Amino acid sequence: MSTRLGSLVESLGGKLIGDPELALSGIAPLDAAGAAHITFLSNSKLRQQAASSKAGAMILSAENHALLAASFGGSVVIAENPYAYFARAAQFFQSRDAEPVLPGIHATAVIDASAQIAASATIGPHVTIEAGAIIGEHCVVGAGCYIGRKAMLGAATVLHPNVSLLANCRIGLRGLVQSGAVIGGDGFGFANDGGKWIKIPQTGGVRIGDDVEIGANTTIDRGALEDTVIEDGVKLDNQIQIGHNCVIGAHTAMAGCVGVAGSAKIGKHCTFGGAAMILGHLTIADHVHISSGSLVSRSIAQAGQYTGFYPLAKNADWEKTAAIVRNLDRMRDKLREMEKTIQTLTTKQNSSS
């Protein structure tokens, strides 16, 4: 299948310099692109590579276009943000090439009579949908998914196979939940009574905004009394754990294996590297960026990048430094003692000279 470059630019915007009739089969990286591909340059370090690219068309910033005009011979699309333009172009080709998903309910799905399923929705094999659930227009519920009582999917939300969305949990528009994710498990709440744990029922739900993506095997617990809240545009990678009553601010992104303990309030536009951990009941400001493998044990009021992981070393070197770290207080005491001795020495020397 091929697409006119002109059609692509009509759909996505940008300024076309070149041939609108160019037939594009798809998108490709700078070094692999041929005459029927569009490629992009978003990292200026690759400018040399771009200069010699054989791509039929290239997405460029105005600045890079000026620098490459003499060397790159193909058509050019000038965009303010070439990387975002690339993402949209890739979406364009993907939806062009995707197998159509036919609306309808598979014969093996078990759906309570009181559930409301939009006519344009697709419900896969072996799905269970409980009483009072609502599935919006153009939703796709993959094979083996479970939708609990009064759960809701906003229009155009897609659940990959084997997702569990439990009772009273709601997802907004255009969401994507990947396989094995569990939304609405019980929060981890117990009262200790003489050494035994008494369960505190978790009666809140999970409320997820629009344009949220939730990765494979990620878990988001329901709130104790109030809801756990995931705001619009949040992107969660795989194997993330969000505790009960957390609030994750809009457009925050978390990489794989992040954990957020209960009642943490995370700001908007934050990013968390893989396996970062956030303790409970903390407040993190907007635009905070936490490096991978870092544990956040206090609230953060100021935007910026924060880090806290032990540097890797050859094992023998680590053995040495770790032994010193364990006894840093002794080293500090020694230092203080030496400081005093030096002062005494200095005083004596001065008085004797």
Place this chain on the structure above:
Amino acid sequence: MSTRLGSLVESLGGKLIGDPELALSGIAPLDAAGAAHITFLSNSKLRQQAASSKAGAMILSAENHALLAASFGGSVVIAENPYAYFARAAQFFQSRDAEPVLPGIHATAVIDASAQIAASATIGPHVTIEAGAIIGEHCVVGAGCYIGRKAMLGAATVLHPNVSLLANCRIGLRGLVQSGAVIGGDGFGFANDGGKWIKIPQTGGVRIGDDVEIGANTTIDRGALEDTVIEDGVKLDNQIQIGHNCVIGAHTAMAGCVGVAGSAKIGKHCTFGGAAMILGHLTIADHVHISSGSLVSRSIAQAGQYTGFYPLAKNADWEKTAAIVRNLDRMRDKLREMEKTIQTLTTKQNSSS
């Protein structure tokens, strides 16, 4: 629906001071409670808030009751452990309000003829139950669950949807397993033979006591020869990994993302903060508490709180301290050298004075 305060106290105990006819709709926090709510004070820092609460009734310790008698006008339930009383009251209201679960086997469930299913059990849609499995009275097996050969569920145990309980794994009474949990995966055991890994069959099972809760997407591996054991009253949060042949002592609680490597023996009444990691073949005493994000690399024989994570800092500050940590042995050597120089200086000075 409303419940007499008197009925609540008859069920749960405690000393009622006030109106047994008070009609309660449910439980609410101190600041949100109204005339039809019961609330509780377990954290004495909130005593001012309690004094002005509009709750119809409040659960209090005897001490706080004495201090609040003049200011709080509602009914009072005096309990030894107000937080545990609150948990039980919340359970009381939850079971009052819950949708009834009807016993029976869904038509789509696939159940081997040799499996024994109690008449009062509920088996959901798309469930598979293999030969020789036993499901006790009042158990609930959610949609899409898998119960392997000769697996057992003790009475009143509940599996949320999409749980996998594999062959020869047993859960005691009143258990709760949340969605996506996998009990009885193969332990990770291989012999290395010339660079290739030869699988060691894992033929033990998993034996889980009474009153155990297992969180969403948590995994508990079967033992190599003997069983992996989870004792009574253990509470595991989401995304926890328990390796083969571990023993987790009674009433121990682990927060999300904890990992326990194979053959570790964990004591009773321990707690593990989120993402704590315990290496294999270690022994941890009773009443040990491990902070979040800490790696336990040696056995712990003494009760207490243990911690080991790198403190978070602004990234630029971390860069500085991490570089020093990498070279702490040089700093220590420098310190020793300086110490000698100081001794020499002191000796000389003393001899010259």
Place this chain on the structure above:
Amino acid sequence: MSTRLGSLVESLGGKLIGDPELALSGIAPLDAAGAAHITFLSNSKLRQQAASSKAGAMILSAENHALLAASFGGSVVIAENPYAYFARAAQFFQSRDAEPVLPGIHATAVIDASAQIAASATIGPHVTIEAGAIIGEHCVVGAGCYIGRKAMLGAATVLHPNVSLLANCRIGLRGLVQSGAVIGGDGFGFANDGGKWIKIPQTGGVRIGDDVEIGANTTIDRGALEDTVIEDGVKLDNQIQIGHNCVIGAHTAMAGCVGVAGSAKIGKHCTFGGAAMILGHLTIADHVHISSGSLVSRSIAQAGQYTGFYPLAKNADWEKTAAIVRNLDRMRDKLREMEKTIQTLTTKQNSSS
């Protein structure tokens, strides 16, 4: 059921010294083995225990056989690698004792007409297999599994119940995927456009070699354009996350909870301890061993053992050392200052003496 020792040795090799007619019920550890068991000694520290073992037969190295010949009275199998021999013997007994798995497709499975299912394959209840998928000879697809469009399972590959293998993902021969694993979730790729995240479609697949084991609830994301690759003989424990476009080299093993961020290239014959984390776009050489709980933030070009975790301490001690770590740069500055003072003192003393 019992097996002649002679038959075992005919199957597995090694040199038999003793009675080929010995009837073996199975395998057992040194201290538990009786006259109908075969046991093994792979750790020379247990030689005393081996000397007094009551086992009918023992797997030994030639060296240990020489040392034990006088004391151990049973039959002996001499093997170059007794631990690997033990693993193969355990496999031998396991396959002897296993319930037979009958080929065939369960009536509740939903299988697209264009999928190819080998006649000797076993497809469990509630399975979904999409168009164009190929299931090889002697494969076992457990209950509730999902196999996407054009996905492939090589011969003798086994999926435990509730696995999700998404479109265009391929597994080689003799693979094992445990419950809850998700292969082929979307990689985590977004372009930021004015604070919002634009999804980059993930159109690559996952390509898994022969003899690969994948643990429960482990996730392996599909590539962005190219495939994510897991080479032959790789062993992944539970709850591991492999990001898009990673390459995991042959015969590398990873313990539970490891995370590998996108586009990392991991060498062959590496091992990763539990909860180790590898950042994206790194290259790790062959034969690198990463300790548990260590974060790898730079490429590693040299084989060896690497470590990086904060040592555990009693909480009060950690509080002290962590406070010093936070201010290590001040300690270093103080040290430099003292060094200068000492030099001045020394110079003065030398000139005055």
